[in-house]
Amino acid sequence: MSDLTVEMVQRGRGPSTQEAARRLGVAREIRSARERLTSRTGLERAFDHELLRHYAQYRAGSGIPLGVFAMALAAAATAWVPVAVAGTWALCVFLVITLNSMISRRFLGADPDQVDLVRWRWRFAGGEALQSLVWSAMIGLGATGGWTFALFGLVIAAAVATMLAATVPAAAVAALLPLCAATLCLLTFSSGVDTVMLVAMAAGTQVFFLGLSRRLYASTVGALHSRAEKDAVFGELEQAKANSDEARRRAEEANLAKSRFLATMSHELRTPLNAILGFSEVMKNEVFGAHAAPSYREYSNDIHDSGMHLLNLINEILDLSRIEAGRYELNEEPVLLAGVVEECRHMMALRAKAKNQIVHASVDSSLPRLWADERALRQIVLNLLSNAVKFTPPGGEIWLTVGWTPLGGQYLSVRDSGPGIPEDELGTVMSSFGRGALAIKTAEQGSGLGLPIVKGLVELHGGQFQLRSRPREGTEVIVTLPAARAMDTLPPVTDEEPATAPEPKRTSRRAA
Structure with missing residues (x-):
């Protein structure tokens, strides 16, 4: 058996495009010469x-x-x-x-x-x-x-x-x-x-x-x-064209199979993981009595923390698989974006305080409710805030802004004073499990699924996702939700009107 070379790995099991074209040209010339000779x-x-x-x-x-x-x-x-x-x-x-x-x-x-x-x-x-x-x-x-x-x-x-x-x-x-x-x-x-x-x-x-x-x-x-x-x-x-169509079809089938596999494995892994988390939490809290050795308590904490990290990773993989497979269903209801952002900011306050980071929040209080999935919005905000806290060095600053868009929609902006991302790595960080070089050196460990999940959830809502970053100038992520999801305040119900309230009406008006 011959040794595996880099060229063989690069071109896979078949010849490269240039080699295939050369072989086709040689075959055509040989056939033409044979016909001319006869x-x-x-x-x-x-x-x-x-x-x-x-x-x-x-x-x-x-x-x-x-x-x-x-x-x-x-x-x-x-x-x-x-x-x-x-x-x-x-x-x-x-x-x-x-x-x-x-x-x-x-x-x-x-x-x-x-x-x-x-x-x-x-x-x-x-x-x-x-x-x-x-x-x-x-x-x-x-x-x-x-x-x-x-x-x-x-x-x-x-x-x-x-x-x-x-x-x-x-x-x-x-x-x-x-x-x-x-x-x-x-x-x-x-x-x-x-x-x-x-x-x-x-x-x-x-x-x-x-x-x-x-x-x-x-x-x-x-x-x-x-x-x-x-x-x-x-x-x-x-x-x-036929080869390209066939390759695209196979790639789509492989991607769908991958997503289904990840979703199935995520469910299979979560079942024993829940047991590990439950037993480790019992041991950590010493429900059945104190540990004989103090080290056991530390081990229990490590087991529980590792299990939680693995659970979060599995949840992210499951969400991304559902989004890619087109099986993520939105549970839409009236949601106040400002309230979701405030809750998430409060949840991340302890982590920011531990790194002496300052979070500046600017939220427009006149924003109406959005017709959206509250869980998905909360995951979007938490992922963006978590990345900002993670990649911002100790003593840095984070700016959180929520307001109107020029077309009557609503936007969320999360900007930090972190190391930033080079322009040639923007595509890498937006891919699944992709992480930039500076992020690997300066930030905490992560799965690299946060931004792809955020982008997928935003697109499910019909919104837009923008990533702006430059080295040593920080990173800004802007999430824009369309005006069609903004809801007007419902009019008051009087005695002369029916007791049933009308359905919420969407609007695309421009905010003053």
Whole structure:
């Protein structure tokens, strides 16, 4: 068995993202090279089939225009040759065009995986050669004096044939050779300088059309390459999205399983812990008599204190698990935030006094009640005050403020003169069991669950949680509850009104 390395731990059981991308690229290159080696044209099979498909589509769609063009040439040729000759030539052109169209449609209807590309390429080349031979018979239409007409007809036929067969170079060459030979044969009708010049220009034009078809072929291949790369990118993006969705689903399932496990274990641990706390409290208070040794009393106190610490930790884990699992139910009722804050301040006064800390409280007495969970509000305030007392050094100060928000809601601010939190550690302290470096060195031990629980409870109430801190300047936590939870004072009940009081009405008015 090989030793476990840091790289193996970092990437887990599978390759890293960069390694997976590299392997995918190598596999794609190997597949492409294998297809090119087995191809006669040096392209991938998919490209060969696509080029033949383009040719077949062009040929299948050009039958009617070519037929009309052949009829026009035959009608014009009747000025030099008998109608029967022109009609026979036009009929031959129609038959060859029909044959090529049928071959093209047959290719388009075949299964791409079962097609023999080499055989079909030769079929298309043979069809082009046959059709060009028929077009070349046009020189017979101008034999009695219309050789110039035949010359330009051959040039037009060469242009059409090379453009239509551009995606199959062998077919383009097969289509052009008979037309060039027929063009050169026109020199037998006249040996004048003008005739030689015209024939030379016509032949050069036909060769130019062949070069242009090669450019069209290269452009089509480039477009196919671009489309293949785009399709590959889209496929990779789809695969990456699918992998991301699957990873997110697994993470959500794992997080839910973790929360359920913690909730179950918390309940299982609290049962024996309650017994430990009960018996240790009996021993600490010497209910059944004094201890024979004074050390036993100290041990009992240590057992009880450790049990209480463990119970608080289990309660925090249970609360956080319920919040993350979405199973924390709020028991909402009219609650006076100022009263809850005052009770919590009184409960933490002894701990602050033990560290010679000064707590400054500023509470707006005009605040109405909130429609909220009293237990959750009390836990929010206690956690924030406990953190402030815990992280503030002896002799420090703590500012506790409760008041209106600009939009008519209520806010709670807890600020201390502690060591503060660096900006790069704000995310750490907001995570479960996360604690900053300065907090670990200067503060008492804690679980690191206080702030995540506070944030979760605030969000359950529809409020906002803000954490502001800078090193050596202290920390401030602001909890804002929405105006929709603030309640107006109920109007007095008179004798003329029903005895039942109306339900509490929520308001979003701006406080003066």
